[in-house]
Amino acid sequence: MEKKEVIVRTEKLSKSFSVGGKQQHVIKNLDLEIYKGDFTVIVGSSGAGKSTLLYMLSGMDKPSLGKVSYCGVDITDMNDDKLAVFRRKHCGFVFQQIHLVDSMSIMDNVISTGMLIGRKQKELKAKAMVLFEKMGIPEELTRKFPAQISGGEAQRSAVVRALINDPEIVFADEPTGALNSAGVRSVLDVLTDINNSGQSVVMVTHDIKSVFRGNRIIYLQDGGIMGECEPGRYVSGDKQRHEKIRKFLEDMGW
Numbered sequence: 485m486e487k488k489e490v491i492v493r494t495e496k497l498s499k500s501f502s503v504g505g506k507q508q509h510v511i512k513n514l515d516l517e518i519y520k521g522d523f524t525v526i527v528g529s530s531g532a533g534k535s536t537l538l539y540m541l542s543g544m545d546k547p548s549l550g551k552v553s554y555c556g557v558d559i560t561d562m563n564d565d566k567l568a569v570f571r572r573k574h575c576g577f578v579f580q581q582i583h584l585v586d587s588m589s590i591m592d593n594v595i596s597t598g599m600l601i602g603r604k605q606k607e608l609k610a611k612a613m614v615l616f617e618k619m620g621i622p623e624e625l626t627r628k629f630p631a632q633i634s635g636g637e638a639q640r641s642a643v644v645r646a647l648i649n650d651p652e653i654v655f656a657d658e659p660t661g662a663l664n665s666a667g668v669r670s671v672l673d674v675l676t677d678i679n680n681s682g683q684s685v686v687m688v689t690h691d692i693k694s695v696f697r698g699n700r701i702i703y704l705q706d707g708g709i710m711g712e713c714e715p716g717r718y719v720s721g722d723k724q725r726h727e728k729i730r731k732f733l734e735d736m737g738w
C-alpha cells in the first residue's frame with residue numbers, strides 16, 4: 485500500500501480550560517496524523533473536544549501542552565503575524581465563529597480574502613462566480629450584505645470564501661449546521677469535489693450524511709481517539725460502504 489504523506493501532526497497534544505478555578509482537561513495527550521488528500525471526519529459525542537481539537541489543528545488556538553506541525557513545520561510557537569500569513573496561504577476555514585464582515589457585500593467578503601494574498605480581482609470574481617453557482621447562490625445575492633441574507637445563505641457564502649484561494653487544507657466545523665437538505669448537499673458536493681482534486685479536508689460534524697463523505701472517520705471520546713474507520717472514498721449510493729460506517733458508529737456508541 486502506498487505510504488500516505490502527513491499534512492498535520494500532533495504530538496502529545498493537550499488542552500485544558502480553567503473554569504471557576506477548576507481545570508477541565510478537554511484534549512488529553514493526543515498523537516494524531518492527518519494525511520494529505522484525505523477527507524477526514526471527526527465525530528463523537530457532544531463535549532468530546534472535537535471543535536477544540538479542530539481549532540488547534542488549524543492553528544486557530546494554541547495547545548496547553550504538546551505540538552502541532554504542518555508539513556513538518558512546527559506551528560505551535562509561531563507568533564500571531566506569522567501564523568496569520570501561514571493560514572492565509574495554506575488553509576481554508578468554515579467555522580461559525582469566523583463571521584462574514586458586515587460592512588462588505590458577499591462578493592467583496594469572498595474576493596478580499598484572495599486580494600490579501602495578492603491575487604487579481606478579475607480572476608477572483610470569475611472563480612467566486614463558479615463557486616457561488618455550485619453553492620446555489622444567485623449573482624444578485626452576492627451583491628447583498630450579510631445582514632440581508634439568511635443564515636443558510638451566509639453559511640454557503642462562508643464556504644465559498646474558504647475555498648477561494650484553493651487552500652491545501654480546509655478545516656470545517658459543522659459546515660452544514662444551518663442548511664436545508666439541498667444546501668447540505670451542495671456544501672458536501674463541493675467539499676467532495678475539491679477533495680477529489682487533491683485538497684485535504686478535515687471536518688467536524690454531527691450529521692450522518694456528512695460523515696459518509698469521509699474516507700477516514702475518527703471517533704473522539706473524552707479528549708482522546710476511541711476508534712477510527714477507513715471505509716474508502718465516498719461513492720454515492722454505495723450501501724455496503726454506508727453500512728460499514730453505520731456499524732462503526734454504532735460500535736462507538738454514537
Ligand SMILES: Nc1ncnc2c1ncn2[C@@H]1O[C@H](COP(=O)(O)OP(=O)(O)OP(=O)(O)O)[C@@H](O)[C@H]1O
Nearest residue numbers: 501502503510528529530531532533534535536537
Ligand atoms: N473557551 C473555553 N473555555 C472553557 N471551556 C471550554 C472552552 N471551549 C470549550 N470548552 C469546553 O470543552 C469541552 C469540549 O468542547 P468542544 O466544543 O470542543 O466539544 P465538541 O466535541 O465540539 O462538542 P459539540 O459536539 O457539542 O460541539 C466542553 O465541555 C466545553 O464546555
